[in-house]
Amino acid sequence: MAKxxxxxxxxxxxNNRLGKYLLYAVGEIILVVIGILLALSINNAxxxxxxxxxxxxxxxxxxxxxHANQQKLQNLIDVNKKNYESxxxxxxxxxxxxxxxxxxxxxxxxxxxxxxxxxxxxxxxxNEMINSGSLKDISNNELRIHLxxxxxxxxxxxxxxxxxxxxxxxxxxxxxxxxxxxRTVFDQTKVSQQVLDIPPxxxxxxxxxxxxxxxxENNLLTFILTSTSAETAHYIPxxxxxxxxxxxxxxxxxxx
Numbered sequence: 570m571a572k573x574x575x576x577x578x579x580x581x582x583x584n585n586r587l588g589k590y591l592l593y594a595v596g597e598i599i600l601v602v603i604g605i606l607l608a609l610s611i612n613n614a615x616x617x618x619x620x621x622x623x624x625x626x627x628x629x630x631x632x633x634x635x636h637a638n639q640q641k642l643q644n645l646i647d648v649n650k651k652n653y654e655s656x657x658x659x660x661x662x663x664x665x666x667x668x669x670x671x672x673x674x675x676x677x678x679x680x681x682x683x684x685x686x687x688x689x690x691x692x693x694x695x696n697e698m699i700n701s702g703s704l705k706d707i708s709n710n711e712l713r714i715h716l717x718x719x720x721x722x723x724x725x726x727x728x729x730x731x732x733x734x735x736x737x738x739x740x741x742x743x744x745x746x747x748x749x750x751x752r753t754v755f756d757q758t759k760v761s762q763q764v765l766d767i768p769p770x771x772x773x774x775x776x777x778x779x780x781x782x783x784x785x786e787n788n789l790l791t792f793i794l795t796s797t798s799a800e801t802a803h804y805i806p807x808x809x810x811x812x813x814x815x816x817x818x819x820x821x822x823x824x825x
Contacts, residue, residue: 641689646805660790712818
């Protein structure tokens with residue numbers, strides 16, 4: 570093809586047809602420009618297609634992550650609720666007119682203070698996107714803002730959970746003191762036999778006197794307040810935030 574165009578140019582110049590040659594040259598330039606624009610258009614289309622495929626993969630991955638986080642958080646809320654409801658029930662034992670039920674008290678102490686509360690979401694994909702700068706591949710501005718602020722939200726949650734952990738340990742310290750007995754709690758909830766594989770003690774130390782002290786009541790009330798605050802001020806809003814992110818992800822996936 571190049572030889573043909575070269576012959577035409579030589580022929581035009583040889584026959585002194587300058588005007589026709591200039592017209593031909595302009596046409597050739599136009600053809601080259603059209604070819605370049607066509608190549609760029611194809612390249613841009615391919616890049617856009619690749620970007621859309623990448624975004625789709627991110628959206629699906631994020632949906633899986635946040636759906637799992639939603640389930641984790643709901644389970645955590647349930648455990649936290651059981652903790653503070655059990656702690657509320659212990660308040661009844663503070664009244665020394667209530668007949669002592671040591672086994673019931675041990676079960677409540679175990680339910681309230683045996684389990685740690687810590688939300689540990691799986692954010693491996695989101696962290697990878699943030700670290701690699703791929704968050705910009707999310708075309709929905711609102712969704713991108715929610716994802717970018719997720720880390721700061723989690724920092725607030727960790728701060729609240731640290732306070733809750735401190736209040737739980739304050740009550741545990743009382744049970745570990747000379748006034749209390751963790752062994753009694755373990756024996757009467759069958760933790761000693763089923764988990765620790767040790768026989769229960771024949772004579773148990775009662776925790777009833779401990780829970781009737783003002784020190785225990787003060788720490789118990791502080792724990793209840795911190796637990797309920799963690800739910801209403803942090804976990805429920807976080808669950809709503811996850812729901813919002815999942816709704817935005819579903820909206821974007823329906824457009825793909």
